[in-house]
Amino acid sequence: MxxxxxxxxxxxxxxxxxxxxxxxxxxxxxxxxxxxxxxxxxxxxxxxxxxxxxxxxxxxxxxxxxxxxxxxxxxxxxxxxxxxxxxxxxxxxxxxxxxxxxxxxxxxxxxxxxxxxxxxxxxxxxxxxxxxxxxxxxxxxxxxxxxxxxxxxxxxxxxxxxxxxxxxxxxxxxxxxxxxxxxxxxxxxxxxxxxxxxxxxxxxxxxxxxxxxxxxxxxxxxxxxxxxxxxxxxxxxxxxxxxxxxxxxxxxxxxxxxxxxxxxxxxxxxxxxxxxxxxxxxxxxxxxxxxxxxxxxPGGAPERGMVRAISEPFKLHGGKGQYACSDRGLTLIDYPAGTRPLFPGQAFAPEWPANRKIDLKSKAFILPYKSRGGK
Missing domain, CATH: 3.40.50.150 (Vaccinia Virus protein VP39)
Known part of the structure; x- marks a missing residue:
C-alpha cells in the first residue's frame, strides 16, 4: 500500500x-x-x-x-x-x-x-x-x-x-x-x-x-x-x-x-x-x-482520491479507529486488531467497500483498512 x-x-x-x-x-x-x-x-x-x-x-x-x-x-x-x-x-x-x-x-x-x-x-x-x-x-x-x-x-x-x-x-x-x-x-x-x-x-x-x-x-x-x-x-x-x-x-x-x-x-x-x-x-x-x-x-495538488488520517487512533470494537478526510467526506478508518494505525497526517490510496456503511455516532463513512507489507 x-x-x-x-x-x-x-x-x-x-x-x-x-x-x-x-x-x-x-x-x-x-x-x-x-x-x-x-x-x-x-x-x-x-x-x-x-x-x-x-x-x-x-x-x-x-x-x-x-x-x-x-x-x-x-x-x-x-x-x-x-x-x-x-x-x-x-x-x-x-x-x-x-x-x-x-x-x-x-x-x-x-x-x-x-x-x-x-x-x-x-x-x-x-x-x-x-x-x-x-x-x-x-x-x-x-x-x-x-x-x-x-x-x-x-x-x-x-x-x-x-x-x-x-x-x-x-x-x-x-x-x-x-x-x-x-x-x-x-x-x-x-x-x-x-x-x-x-x-x-x-x-x-x-x-x-x-x-x-x-x-x-x-x-x-x-x-x-x-x-x-x-x-x-x-x-x-x-x-x-x-x-x-x-x-x-x-x-x-x-x-x-x-x-x-x-x-x-x-x-x-x-x-x-x-x-x-x-x-x-x-x-x-x-x-x-x-x-x-x-x-x-491556484492549481492545487493533483486529486488522487487519497484518504488522509487526521485524528489520533482510538479503541474501536476490538481494534482501532481513526478519523480521516477524503473526497467522500468524513471517514472512519477501521483497523483490524493487531494492525498498526497510521500517524496523523499520513495518506493512502483506499479500497472502498462495495456496500457503503455509515458510523452511527459520527456519520462518517466506514473504511476498513487493508494492510499490506506489515503496516
Missing part, C-alpha cells in the same frame, strides 16, 4: 539547529540572574494569557516588553519545532529572487523555521517582507536570524509595522501567516466577513503562480478559522495543496462543540533538551505538539 505523510521526523541537521538556538537566544536576548530565575513564572503567566485569560488579553500584547522574554525562550522555540516538522513535509520551492510576505511575523518565527527546515533555500536570493504591529519584536527576530544564518545570508529581510490587511507593495511568490489570524475576533457573525476580507487580501497580495500558507495553533477555534478561510479561498480560485486531499466541502469544519475539526498532533521527539528543561521548570512539559494549517495555490 502506497503511503505518504506530513510531519516527518526532524533531520539530524534540523534538530541541531534547534539545539543551538539556545546559544543564539543567550547572545541576542541575554537574561540576567533574577530575570532567568523569574522566567518560569513569566512563561506560566503568558501561557494563561494566551489560553484561559484570552478574552482579557490586549491584542497588542507582543508590543509589551514583559512578554518578550517568555515568548522568545518558550513559545518561539516550540513554534520553530512545530513549523520545522510542517515545513520539512511540504513542497516549498521558492524561486531565485522570489518574494515571501509574512503576516503577523512576530520575532520572524516562520523565516527562522524556513531557514532551519529547508536548507536547499539558504543560498537563494530571497526577499522577505515581514509585517507586524510590534517593531521591537521584529527587530529582535532580525538579530536572531542574523545570528542563525550569518550576516552574509542572501536572504534580504524588510520589516514593516503593519496589520494583517495593510497593503503589501510587491506581490508574493509565497504569503504566510502563522499563529496570526487567531488574534482577530471570530465570534458570531464576524466569522464569514472576516474570512472574506482576509482571503481577498491574501489573493490580491499573491502572484498568479503564488502560494498561500496559513498555520494555526491546533485548537478548536483555529480549526473553525482554517475551515472558513478554506471556503473563501476556494471561491476565489485557489485549491488545496495540503492537508486536504480534495477541493470539496471540508468534512471537519468545527461547527459546534462536538463537531470534528481538522488538526494534527505529533510527538515532540527530537525537541532540544534545553527547551524540554525550560518547559519542565514552568510545569508545561509537552509530549506532543499540535497545529492546523492550509496550503494552497
Amino acid at each position: 502506497s503511503i505518504d505523510g506530513l510531519f516527518p521526523n526532524l533531520t539530524e541537521e534540523n534538530a541541531g539547529q534547534l539545539a543551538r538556538f539556545e546559544d543564539i537566544l543567550k547572545l541576542v536576548w541575554p537574561l540576567k540572574g533574577k530575570h532567568r530565575d523569574q522566567l518560569k513564572y513569566d512563561i506560566r503567566d503568558m501561557s494563561r494569557s494566551l489560553t484561559n485569560e484570552r478574552s482579557t488579553r490586549r491584542k497588542e500584547y507582543m508590543t509589551d516588553a514583559k512578554f518578550l522574554s517568555p515568548y522568545l525562550y518558550y513559545f518561539l522555540p516550540w513554534n520553530l519545532f512545530r513549523l520545522s516538522r510542517l515545513f520539512s513535509g511540504l513542497e516549498m520551492d521558492i524561486p531565485e529572487n522570489g518574494h515571501v510576505a509574512d503576516l503577523g511575523s512576530g520575532p520572524l518565527t516562520t523565516v527562522l523555521a524556513l531557514w532551519m527546515a529547508r536548507p536547499h533555500l539558504r543560498d537563494r536570493r530571497l526577499d522577505f517582507t515581514c509585517l507586524d504591529i510590534a517593531p521591537k519584536t521584529m527587530n529582535t527576530g532580525v538579530k536572531l536570524f542574523q545570528a542563525l544564518a550569518g550576516k552574509d545570508s542572501p536572504w534580504r529581510i524588510k520589516t514593516v509595522k503593519a496589520g494583517f490587511l495593510d497593503h503589501i507593495r510587491e506581490k508574493a511568490d509565497l504569503i504566510m501567516a502563522a499563529n496570526a489570524f487567531n488574534e482577530l475576533d471570530w465570534s458570531g457573525r464576524t466569522t464569514r466577513p472576516q474570512a472574506e476580507k482576509l482571503a481577498a487580501h491574501l489573493v490580491g497580495a499573491t502572484k498568479e503562480t503564488g502560494r498561500i500558507l496559513i498555520v494555526e495553533t491546533g485548537v478548536r477555534l483555529s480549526g473553525r478559522i482554517i475551515s472558513e478561510m478554506r471556503a473563501q479561498l476556494l471561491e476565489k480560485g485557489y485549491k488545496p495543496i495540503a492537508p486536504c486531499t480534495h477541493a470539496l466541502d471540508c468534512p471537519m469544519p468545527a461547527l459546534g462543540q462536538g463537531a470534528p475539526w481538522c488538526h494534527f498532533n505529533f510527538s515532540t521527539k527530537g525537541a532540544p533538551e534545553w527547551l524540554n528543561a525550560i518547559s519542565g521548570e514552568a510545569s508545561l512539559t509537552k509530549d506532543n505538539a499540535s497545529l492546523n494549517f492550509l496550503y494552497l495555490s
